[in-house]
Amino acid sequence: MFMKRYIGVLIILGTIAGALMSAGALAIAIDLMALVVVVAVGVGHGLGAKDGENIITRFGDGCVRGGWLGLLIGVVVILNTNAAAQMDFTMIIPAMALAWLTPLYGYFFKLISMQLD
Structure with missing residues (x-):
């Protein structure tokens, strides 16, 4: 087992x-800041485990939530740039690809935490 x-x-x-x-x-699928956001939210969520709750499960759940929060933060930052105001897709598309890394990381850590739980 x-x-x-x-x-x-x-x-x-x-x-x-x-x-x-x-x-x-x-x-291009490796970004330190996106990883930090996801793992930090995951660790914070894991540390909030109550008696009887599994810390690894809470960590995985927190990573998914951190991934979605990271995406929302990224979209807000992107939409507040001059590139978005000018509809410069050569700047917007790579930035969106980077923003989507956080949910990818979140679900990746959730999958690993489910395996280790």
Whole structure:
């Protein structure tokens, strides 16, 4: 049972990394600030676990919430730029792609936390 969990985590990591590498997007799918937002909200949510609640489950749930909050923050920041006012899609589209990394990270950590729970 113990070993199956970690094999499952390795399969998940390998599949996601393989999909990103085959699309040529592994390097652009890494953003430190997006990762910090998701993990910080996840840790904060995990630390709020009450008696009887699993901290790992709470962490995963918090990561999903942090991912969506990060997306909303990113959209607000993007829409408050001159590029958005001028409808400059050469600036907006890459910024939106970056903003969408936070839900990706959130669901990734949720999936891993479900496997480890």
